[in-house]
Amino acid sequence: MASSTAVTAHHHDPPAQQGVQELRTVPVRHWGRWAAAAAALTAGGGTLWSLAKNPNLDWPTVGDYLLHDLVFSGLWTTVWLTVASMVMGLVGGTVVAVMRLSDNLVLSSLASLFVWVFRGTPILVQIIFWGYMGAFYEQVMIGIPFTDVTFFSAPTSELVTPTIAALLALGLNEVAYASEVIRGGIQSIDKGQTEAAHSLGMRPGMTLRRIVLPQAMRVIVPPMGNDTVTMLKTTALVSVIAGHDLMSNIQDVYAQNYKVIPLLVVAAIWYLVLVSLLSVPQSWLERRYGRGAGAGDSPLRRLLSVRRPVRPVKGANR
Template sequence: MTTTTAPADIDRPAPEQLTIVPLRHYGRWIAAIAAVTALVGVAGSLAKNGNLHWEIIGHFLFADLIFDGLVTTLWLTVAAMALGLVLGTLVAVMRLSTNPVLYGMSSLFVWFFRGTPLLVQIIFWGYAAALYKDVLIGIPFTDITFIQVETNSLLTPAIAALLALGLNEAAYASEIVRAGIQSVDIGQTEAAHSLGMRPALTMRRIVLPQAMRVIIPPMGNETINMLKMTALVSIISAHDLMSNIQDVYAQNYQVIPMLVVASIWYLALVTLLSIPQAWLERRYGRGSGHGERVSPLRRMFAGAVTRPARRPKNAKETAL
């Protein structure tokens, strides 16, 4: 049997001699340059615009009246989100219940508070005294009364704003929590029940910790949205940031500069709220691949600082 050998590939270039040409993304660079140019143009136009009255903005940016409004805005945001989250979790569990009464009442709650505008709800709670002069607690359909309080003294503008924001948020939070609970495999619940765990303990120890991975991102957005929605309570003079801003420009007629002051503070607060939201998303996203994401800004700085590894020039260098 004759064995033939292939001729040596003398003319074929070695793999290490091939030239690697990186792909150029000229369209991305053109779009980035156009975007930066437009941004610089807008920023320069605003900086040179005398109608903004930057001296008024600087004077009121750190005024005591603004800080008083910030305190009200912050506690309204925290309290309304806490009320909405607790009540929303309860409503979500009721909507998942097999009891038709609980399911019907929770569905009615979500239908009403999601179906009416938040501004209407704020005005309703602010002027509830026009509907009920006194708040009575007693035995229904009898004259027996345990507590009687005047509505105007009980529902102050701040309390009315809290109720409106909290109840409205509860309707949306319930849907977020319900979606998170339903995202957990039913086998987890069945396994917990087979071990003798009660439904309430199963929900608290097994289902909710896993559902947080789905709940946290939209709930963080709801918190940021709640911070901005507090501006609507200025309609009932709840002395929040926007209410105090309106009081100022109602006197000095500098509407645009005062709105710039409000925008600066809202942007600053939203930026601060985004930090714990990102941390919670990374914490509850561990092990799923979603918590390991790195922001484009961090990738950009990491690429600028870290030097790429040197590519070997030939096969001999690779062997060494």
């Protein structure tokens, strides 16, 4: 009876006591963030304005050479070297990674020696070494070792052209780095899955192709995407052996007209364009292989997405 009386009294309270004063929520003003953003925009805008108005940049020259045939010829060589080196690095890196993980002491030792040599020496030294291979070996010969039997022989300078030398240097260097990335991806997979595949009768090669590598791609893709971008920019170093890439052709032009800064701006613009294009498939691959592992949408998709309001479920508050 006491409880029912209290409830009845509660229902008969005057309206003034029943009403609850509404609380007005006011967002916190982050004045420091706004000030930092304003300072950053001011500094960035001032820098861009200074560059745009700088007469030493010579924008007419930049416009003349931005779509020049010589620039496009160098762009083709740069793209070709990047793609071929990365394919060589992926295939060779997978082989070297499997060799390093092998129980065969000879194979694992040779793979470790290969990685040690090509990771331990600067890429510029490797490019120059391959570019001047003719000074080290005058002839390239294929035959039976430790005998005088030779099946093929040709001058090194005719076989190892500057472009081939650049491909060998970049590709073999990428094999060493890619092998470590792939080895880390393979080792990230639980060994229990390999043992389960073997218990089902799958051979080691099939287990690697169908079980281990598809799961390891989630770990392999992001660093390999960064390696691709790095490889694209590293191709500029082949200009020291006249590799006919973008940077080599740019250097040939400003060696004649002495307009160094405008032509370097042309090279920088094209490198930025190529890197931006490479980021698109990299982002797609990361989302594809990261499904189910907490991989989110791309920043552009998050920006364009419209969040729908959550509808209350009937009877949820009862």
